Amino acid sequence: MTKQIHERQKEIIQKQEILDIAKDTLKQEFIGIDKVIDEVVDAISSWYLFPDLQEKPVVINLWGLTGVGKSSLINRLAQLINFDKKYFHFDLGEGESRDWNIKRKLEEIYENVNGYPIILALDEFQHARTLDETGKEIDKTASRIIWQLLDSGIFQISRHSYHLEELYDLMQKLRYLLKNGVCVSKGKVISKKEYFIEQMDLKNQYMNYEDSEFKLDLSNVLFIPTSYYEAIFSLAKEQFSSKFEVGEILEELNGYGTIKYLFDIFTIGNSPKPVDCSKGLIFVLGNLDEAYTMSNNYNPDMDADEFHQQSMKINVPIIKRALKRRFRNEQIARLGNIHIIYPAFSKNSFRRIIDLELSKIQEKLFHHQKIKLEFDQTIHELIYKEGVYPTQGTRPIFTTIHQIVNTKVGRVFTEMILNNLFASKIVFRAIDDKIIVDYFQSEEKIHSLSILQQLNLENLRKNKQDDVQAITAVHEAGHAIISIILLHTVPEVIFSNTIEAGTAGFVYSKFKWNYISRKEITNRLALFLGGLAAEKFIFGEENVTTGAEDDIEKATNFITEMLKQSGMGKLPAAYHNKDLHSRNYIYDENDNLGKEAEAWISKALNLAENTLKEQEVLLLKMADYLSDNRTMNKEQLSQLLEKYAYNFEFETLIENGDLLFYRNQLKEKVEALSEKTGNILSMDSFEISLNKTFGNKI
Structure with a gap:
């Protein structure tokens, strides 16, 4: 017993180390969301350390603008804690194949990790809304399973297997053969074997070549051909430890015992599958325009710091109020109370993201070409000016870096080959609408290449003076x-x-x-x-x-x-x-x-x-x-x-609006009352509800 406790303690310490390493790694790879990472890792710690104690799923909600790293953070976290093979991502967007994809993923959970600790991500959750813009209920039958998942984690899904029809036809054939004199013992046909083979169309399976002619091998004719074992196993996987067990069971049955057994399998296959995600960790990921009111402002001229400051004021009550525009109260309750709120990226965060992405390009090229690549500050500034849309997160930045840098790499190295250059360093810089590439041997510039760059935003920013x-x-x-x-x-x-x-x-x-x-x-x-x-x-x-x-x-x-x-x-x-x-x-x-x-x-x-x-x-x-x-x-x-x-x-000018009038006015009235009455009324001995009128809250 002491040894078991020691092993358990050792396992907990190891898992805690994995969590700590995961947190540090995420902070290195994801910029501007350190607080979010702390909250996420803290929220999953109990589930990760003590999964056996869990009776219902742990639900963690992540809300933020598009492109701030919600999905990618959870994907990477699953890898870092060794759950990438037990991680299931559900896209709840409005695509036509959404419901089919949900059903397919739930089948995968049932078949592989039913009842075990798993991670699920319900992405684009705002599209699972059950109330329209007017507050009218939307009939979304397919999404009911999502709410069951969030509630208890245990629900049933319909099997709808094509093997059902196959098994039904087999039972009908076998009944007919038994009525017409076929006898079976221990899973094998013992009478009217040739008749059985002919009716079941199995001649190719039992045909042998002897003495220059084909003859039927009647020594071991199975009542249930092995080609049906896969169908039997797939319809009732929970009844077997392996596929081999199907044959072992059938080898013990006579004819009518086999029919009864197949009927039992058919009944199981025709009943709903019990999917158990009660030990799951569920991440709800979404963009709530009702909370992030700046989300529809696509103007890249807006200061990213302004949006960042606005987003820092969003709190859990604001999130829940926004959810009420899309979901019923009992559904919001199923989301629980762990709501982690992403801030909009600040200017500094955007610049750090650009630095990080450019450094990745430098590392890759040095690894493959052994050439040092440098980016002048003018490249950083150009990427920021062309790629930063404050409310659209990192995606425009990545495409801009691809446009300004990645698309030039092929030409840069082709230039080296054509001019027989042996450069140890290549420097990118930007001047007006051109990317200048300088080639260096040691510290000496040996060549320059000028590439025209299409500027989508900077040209629009030019003064028209019209x-x-x-x-x-x-x-x-x-x-x-x-x-x-x-x-x-x-x-x-x-x-x-x-x-x-x-x-x-x-x-x-x-x-x-x-x-x-x-x-x-x-x-x-x-x-x-x-x-x-x-x-x-x-x-x-x-x-x-x-x-x-x-x-x-x-x-x-x-x-x-x-x-x-x-x-x-x-x-x-x-x-x-x-x-x-x-x-x-x-x-x-x-x-x-x-x-x-x-x-x-x-x-x-x-x-x-x-x-x-x-x-x-x-x-x-x-x-x-x-x-x-x-x-x-x-x-x-x-x-x-x-x-x-x-x-x-x-x-x-008003620089601080917290104490303009109202508090001072209240205090002056109280002081005037005190001077008039000669004493200050104490409220300590009273129990008063200021929101109570005839029993109703106002």
């Missing part, structure tokens, strides 16, 4: 000035020329408070309309362009939501349109809210126009700069403000 950029410069300057003057927030960046399709430019501001009060509604509306007001002021009303279309729609949506849903109108009530399912909403028959919204918009447009007129010098200086330069950052904006803003104080 009418469109001038219009955009004025438009975005208008937004920026309203943000500064009326909302006391200097934008992080302004673009007057951007790569994103359908967008000429944009202003990105980060407001420091997380609520909207009534007093700022007009200012927010003015922000939406600032671009239109700036165009009108600089170019004249007859020259206003359609570029404000999106702004106008956003302004209209904003004010109608404030009035209809947020209670900011004359009456704090929720309103809805008549033709929608609006039982719990008020119908505004006379369109009073529409008229009220128009009044707000008119007031906001007038405010924007007056503000921009007052800041005319600042507007012109800012727009002039942006008409020649595609971007302006926060520091440059601050310098313009200092020089040209009218009647503006930097102290009015």
